Amino acid sequence: MRPKAVAEGVCQVSLRGVNVFLIEAGGGLVLVDTGLRNSPPRITESIYSLGHLPQDVAAIVVTHAHRDHVGGLAEMVRRTGAEVWMHPDDAALVRAGVWGRPLGPGRGRTRDALRRAMNALPEARHEPVAVVHELGDGDELPFDGLRALHTPGHTAGHLALLLPRGGGLLFVGDAASNMVHTGLSFVYEDLDEGRRSLEKLAALEFEAACFAHGRPIRKQASRRFRDLMTRLDAADAKAAGRAAAGAGPDAAAAADDSGER
Numbered sequence: 001m002r003p004k005a006v007a008e009g010v011c012q013v014s015l016r017g018v019n020v021f022l023i024e025a026g027g028g029l030v031l032v033d034t035g036l037r038n039s040p041p042r043i044t045e046s047i048y049s050l051g052h053l054p055q056d057v058a059a060i061v062v063t064h065a066h067r068d069h070v071g072g073l074a075e076m077v078r079r080t081g082a083e084v085w086m087h088p089d090d091a092a093l094v095r096a097g098v099w100g101r102p103l104g105p106g107r108g109r110t111r112d113a114l115r116r117a118m119n120a121l122p123e124a125r126h127e128p129v130a131v132v133h134e135l136g137d138g139d140e141l142p143f144d145g146l147r148a149l150h151t152p153g154h155t156a157g158h159l160a161l162l163l164p165r166g167g168g169l170l171f172v173g174d175a176a177s178n179m180v181h182t183g184l185s186f187v188y189e190d191l192d193e194g195r196r197s198l199e200k201l202a203a204l205e206f207e208a209a210c211f212a213h214g215r216p217i218r219k220q221a222s223r224r225f226r227d228l229m230t231r232l233d234a235a236d237a238k239a240a241g242r243a244a245a246g247a248g249p250d251a252a253a254a255a256d257d258s259g260e261r
């Protein structure tokens with residue numbers, strides 16, 4: 001199946017529950033994230049359908065070290081020969097073959113149940129992968145001005161990426177999701193830090209946004225991020241008001257669940 005075009009030279013490959021992206025840049029391809037362990041055949045098929053060969057992939061940029069983003073990494077490195085780019089904090093996990101860190105307390109009952117389930121997963125290790133290039137906040141990659149934005153919270157070494165093309169295209173990773181609505185991701189190592197990272201993204205100007213989980217936004221995407229911050233702040237104020245009125249933490253949690261939309 002041909003991947004879905006999101007913007008000029010940018011395609012979304014929709015895998016089971018997670019998206020990865022192929023960017024045509026500098027005559028080759030940049031792959032953003034690698035999906036799950038069983039994703040490489042599908043990603044490879046997408047590369048061919050764009051008229052490219054696996055060895056045309058010049059770089060694999062990984063947003064963070066969760067298993068739905070690095071599961072296919074070792075195999076995609078073998079298939080493409082490309083070098084891996086990551087933030088050092090999450091690169092340390094990939095080099096050690098460790099799946100992520102424990103997740104912090106979530107706000108809202110749904111998120112907290114998911115966090116507990118994920119933290120209880122057996123700690124299986126994965127094949128360690130060499131990360132050749134470490135990216136810090138604001139670092140530019142040699143691919144059409146693609147820039148790394150350190151956006152910790154979901155994980156300590158989470159990166160979003162900004163491509164200065166067509167008014168700006170943000171690769172959000174798991175800094176936010178766009179399932180039913182643009183909202184927080186389901187789990188965070190540190191939710192407060194994740195909120196600060198989202199605020200940083202909302203202050204930028206970009207026309208389109210691509211999410212690892214959910215549909216892309218093609219127009220006026222940065223405005224949607226600013227609207228989200230307004231909604232989250234309003235939900236916080238409402239929850240704080242209820243808690244102060246003595247309704248208890250359950251009411252605050254319920255208000256936060258509804259605030260995700």
Ligand SMILES: [Zn+2]
Nearest residue numbers: 064066154174
């Ligand atoms: Zn994640």
Ligand SMILES: [Zn+2]
Nearest residue numbers: 066068174212
């Ligand atoms: Zn994810």
